[in-house]
Amino acid sequence: MDTVQVIQALGALAHAHRLSIYRLLVERGPAGLSAGAIAEGVGLAPSSLTFHLQNLQRSGLLVQRRESRSLIYSVDFDAMNTLVGYLTENCCAGSSCAIECKPAKPARAGRKIKAA
Numbered sequence: 001m002d003t004v005q006v007i008q009a010l011g012a013l014a015h016a017h018r019l020s021i022y023r024l025l026v027e028r029g030p031a032g033l034s035a036g037a038i039a040e041g042v043g044l045a046p047s048s049l050t051f052h053l054q055n056l057q058r059s060g061l062l063v064q065r066r067e068s069r070s071l072i073y074s075v076d077f078d079a080m081n082t083l084v085g086y087l088t089e090n091c092c093a094g095s096s097c098a099i100e101c102k103p104a105k106p107a108r109a110g111r112k113i114k115a116a
Contacts, residue, residue: 001082005060009083012059017044018052022061025075032065032074 001009013019020042025032033041039049053073056062060079065072 001079001086006083006086008059009061009079012056012061015052015055017042017048018056021049021052022056022075025062025073026080028074030074030077032072034070034072036070038073 013022021038024038024041035046035049035053038044038053039046042049044052053062053064057064057073061076061083062073063076065074
């Protein structure tokens with residue numbers, strides 16, 4: 001993944017609605033969800049949802065497939081893992097830190113994440 005792709009992916013996720021959509025689809029896994037189910041899940045009007053889904057697709061984070069008359073969206077897990085790998089590939093490079101580079105447990109709803 002090159003720097004331009006990383007910036008596009010992170011830029012796509014840097015919006016509250018798109019981040020909510022993405023997290024919902026990560027939870028759903030490879031099966032994905034229809035646009036209607038996503039709209040209901042995040043509380044967006046269909047026209048707004050389309051805009052955000054297209055943005056996530058253009059960034060390479062989502063894939064779309066047709067099942068009968070429905071469009072199903074799912075996370076491109078290879079792209080997600082590549083992005084996370086890019087962000088962590090030089091973790092503690094050149095030093096012997098005791099930090100293990102693995103995702104932290106998510107903060108509970110309503111709790112603020114402490115800044116380092």
